[in-house]
Amino acid sequence: MMQALQKCPLFYLLTCLALHALGSEIINGKKVREEEMQYMASLQDGADNHVCGGFLISEDFVLTAAHCQVGTTSVVLGTHNLMKVDNKMMRFRVKTCKHPSYNNASSGNDIMLLQLLKKAQRIKNVKLIQLPTSDIQIKDNATCHVAGWGFTKTGGETVNVLEVVDVNVTNLEICKREWKADKVELPANVICAGGYETDKGFCKYDSGGPLVCGEKAVGIVSFNRRENCNYPDDPNVYTDISKYLPWIKEILEKKRC
Incomplete structure (x- = not known):
């Protein structure tokens, strides 16, 4: 949370205090089977600690939140179990492409692309997820x-x-x-x-x-x-x-x- 606050101008400080911008946990969920959701990515810091999630949308780009730029140096693909990471095959160094209008989560545009410095096309247990093809409105209670x-x-x-x-x-x-x-x-x-x-x-x-x-x-x-x-x-x-x-x-x- 301190990292998030350091990036907030004083004008936004009270708003930032009201938010939990540095990530969020799954509450009352269940474990994902290995063959499901194989587009999921773990964003990690220089010490190989998980800091954020993301998801693979092309062979060389992961989509995530812009506030996840803080601390992220690599992406792990191809496993749901972060205790089972082959650094040579599953870890990808990245270049960050933060939305140009992003300031902080409270002001919106909280979106970022991560360009993989090598393509993910040959990694086992990795799939892409589709995005909407046009502006959509999700039905209430969906x-x-x-x-x-x-x-x-x-x-x-x-x-x-x-x-x-x-x-x-x-x-x-x-x-x-x-x-x-x-x-x-x-x-x-x-x-x-x-x-x-x-x-x-x-x-x-x-x-x-x-x-x-x-x-x-x-x-x-x-x-x-x-x-x-x-x-x-x-x-x-x-x-x-x-x-x-x-x-x-x-x-x-x-x-x-």
Whole structure:
């Protein structure tokens, strides 16, 4: 959390204190089978510690949250168990492509592409996940899911094996109302799901992971409230991927930021 605060201008300090921008954990989830969700990526620091989630959208790009840039030096692909990492085959050094309008999670545009410095095409147990092809609006109460290696309770610890939980999409106006009651104005281009009127959602160190509806990644884990994962609480907030498709497409076509 201190890293997140150091990047917030004084003007945003009170807002940043109200958010949990540095990741989020899976609450009341279950372990993911090895043959499922093989697009998931673990973003790691220089000491090979998990710091955020992400997901593979092409053979050389992972999509994640912009606030995950802090500390990230590599990406691990091809395993759900972080105790089983072949550094030679599964670890990829990366170049960060943060959205140019990103300032902090509270002001939105919390999206980033990571360019792998070698392609992931020959790695076993790795698949791509599709993105929306156009601007979409997810139906209220739609059941989606989110996964990560983060905490399983407030103040807990990260897990070694990937976990997933179903979450329902919250009406955006209700989401805005609940956050406004805590004196937080939601940024534009977000989706809300989980954490509200339910005991399921994300928490610390799941940031950057995908909100998956059907077979497509539609959102990116952005923030919850004050590191609190004792749900029900304010709705969990995700970046709406469909609003950034032109920016994503341009980078993937150029293969550079």
